Amino acid sequence: MDDITLQDKQDFVENLPEITAEQQFCFDCNPQVPCFNRCCAELTLPLTPYDVLRLVRHLSMNATEFLNTYTDMQVSAETGFPQFTLRMNQEPGEPCPFVSPVGCMVYENRPSACRAYPLGRGTKLGKDGVIERFFMVREEHCHGFDAGPARTPQEWFNAEGLKQYNRANDRYMRLMSLVQASNKPLDQRLQNMSRLCLYHLDQFRQMISKMHIFSHVDITAERQEAVLATDLAGDTACLDFALDWMELVIFGVAQDLKRT
Numbered sequence: 001m002d003d004i005t006l007q008d009k010q011d012f013v014e015n016l017p018e019i020t021a022e023q024q025f026c027f028d029c030n031p032q033v034p035c036f037n038r039c040c041a042e043l044t045l046p047l048t049p050y051d052v053l054r055l056v057r058h059l060s061m062n063a064t065e066f067l068n069t070y071t072d073m074q075v076s077a078e079t080g081f082p083q084f085t086l087r088m089n090q091e092p093g094e095p096c097p098f099v100s101p102v103g104c105m106v107y108e109n110r111p112s113a114c115r116a117y118p119l120g121r122g123t124k125l126g127k128d129g130v131i132e133r134f135f136m137v138r139e140e141h142c143h144g145f146d147a148g149p150a151r152t153p154q155e156w157f158n159a160e161g162l163k164q165y166n167r168a169n170d171r172y173m174r175l176m177s178l179v180q181a182s183n184k185p186l187d188q189r190l191q192n193m194s195r196l197c198l199y200h201l202d203q204f205r206q207m208i209s210k211m212h213i214f215s216h217v218d219i220t221a222e223r224q225e226a227v228l229a230t231d232l233a234g235d236t237a238c239l240d241f242a243l244d245w246m247e248l249v250i251f252g253v254a255q256d257l258k259r260t
């Protein structure tokens, strides 16, 4: 499983049957289905920076401890960004480390890919913003399609609490797309910096203070305060700022941030 890249995974998703934004489908997953927990094993499960933020908070771990314990890392050949996947337990059946007989132990903060299932969401940067496409995963063992109300992809995502995830993931996708379009993958220094800024928010906040970053950029007092707050909204604001900061460091300009 380790040699499957995230690009392979994206290609896999985009080879699945596509459904339109208006198309409805029925799906319901609950502890009574005969296949309960069958899908939480042997996965190549990508973790975005926002997924990591939510899991780190859920588990009350620091990011270094979380990433060392639960993830594998690869570097994207196209962009040079570090990409993390959730490491399955190395035991028969390779279960997810968070699955239990009563279901997902991190349910409130489960990753985007788990929330979206049975849909895959492909995104790319268009002239007027993010272009999204939806793909349907139909696995033989999955009884979720046997019941449930009819919903469009957007209704499904709203019900699964994906709005905040998609917003943060789309911002990350924009940065990766800009780097990919530049044909200059991040060098080792930028790889290390992006790992620190996007995944280790505690260390990024220390860097903000040590390097006096706020005094080098045009950022409102209100946003500064939000970035330094350590609740969920604060971490979300911090990641958003980290993405702007990386864009500024890589390209010398950032759409939502200016140097002073």
Ligand code: SF4
Residues within 6 Å of the ligand: 039, 040, 041, 043, 096, 097, 098, 099, 100, 103, 104, 105, 106, 107, 110, 111, 114
């Ligand atoms: S994180 Fe939760 S929902 Fe996702 S695979 Fe693991 S147990 Fe299943």
Ligand code: SF4
Residues within 6 Å of the ligand: 028, 029, 030, 033, 034, 035, 036, 037, 038, 039, 040, 117, 141, 142, 143, 144, 145
């Ligand atoms: S219904 Fe599908 S998503 Fe739900 S537990 Fe079964 S296999 Fe997993």
